[in-house]
Amino acid sequence: MPALPSWLTEPLWDQFVALLPKRPEFHPDHPLGCHRRRISDRIIFDKMLQLLRFGCSYEAIADTACSATTIRTRRDEWIQLGVFAQLKKIALDSYDRIVGLVLDQIAVDGSITKAPGGGEAAGRSPVDRGKQGLKRSGMTDGYGIPLGRVLAGANRHDSPLLAPTLDRLDDLGPLPDDITVHLDAGYDSDKTRELLSERGLHGRIAHKGEKAPIQASRRWHVERTHAWQNAFYRLARCYERRATVIDAFFDLADTIITVRSLIRRAWTTHRWDERPNRRP
Template structure:
């Protein structure tokens, strides 16, 4: 059974494949003029998706025709080339073209997950007895579509991550005349208000000491988006030590999240061959 429905994997691969460099089937630098055939990128891509969804180690998802070393080499090469970020950006362009991003109300929040192997994105988690953890700061629109993701150690406070997270708005083209940023009480500070004023954004920040249900505002979409992204095993329990690889997995998960929402919304407005009949794409 595939880890994701074909209505998600096929358009994702179509965009992913356009970003891959052209490589010959055989290595032209081999002294004998021959070598083992290069394993197709599509085979490795499907195995990387399986690792992302299930959170399994690469040695567990390797198949007889593709070893875990091959998957790891290809994964690191794709991560170094920034392909995950480019696919995420293209998914956002597709969603904005067909459905439209609602940028009048955006929200930002962080989520801490386990980082059992340590590494460049790990820090002492304040909510897990000081064990290794990673913080994911996400910017979403009014419908919960992820717009930008920043990763850091779990010991990094939400406030310092706000500026680089909001920087993702600059890549989305013209913004509405008034953009309201919804934040929880963890951002209630003078520095946050000064940053929003500098960026020309309105802020609706929960006040410290007041219970959340009374002042929940429109922060719930970002909480739901974190739940969507925590459905990927590699993001719930990070085992990679390289920042580039962790960012690749995060961007790929965000791209899949955007595509899932795009298909769900488009199926109500458009008709196309192979249109999914189920209302919920897992």
């Protein structure tokens, strides 16, 4: 069963393989040149998509094509090369060029998920009887395109994570002069308002004690993006222990979300050879 439809997988792979360095089929240092061939990068890439989408273990996804060790080794190799982060940046740049990021309206919010394996970014979850959990402080544009995130233990409050989350805006290049940040009542404090004022940002913050629908504003976009990310079961129930690996899977998921939104929104205005027959 494919993890993603072909109209989404193929453009992802075409760009992904362009970021990989050229590697010989056989290792040049082998004295006889007759050892096993290097496993194809496309096989590992498809396995990574399956891991992200279905949330299964490396051993469960391994087969005669490649072993679990090979998947982990190639994954770490790609992380060290920064391929996942580059892929996400290219997807964001393409979306901004074709559709346009809504950067004058930013939404930030936290989301807690399970982390049964613990690890560097895990902490005691206040909503799961103290079990290990992972919090991500996510930031989206006005449509819900993920712009970045900060990982922390589930016991961290949203408010202290706002500053490092907003720092991700520095990676986006030129920004509008007037930016409004939409936040929920968890950020309702003078400290948050001072932080936004120091950065030249306007805050639209829900007030504590008032019903959310009255002041929901455009905050629902980040809530929807959290739901999109949790549809990838690797992120909804994270067994990875290293923060770099978790970030890599998040970068891959954010790339998929961005490219999927790009294809969906450009379907009615653009034509290309591999365009789906129906709007996705």
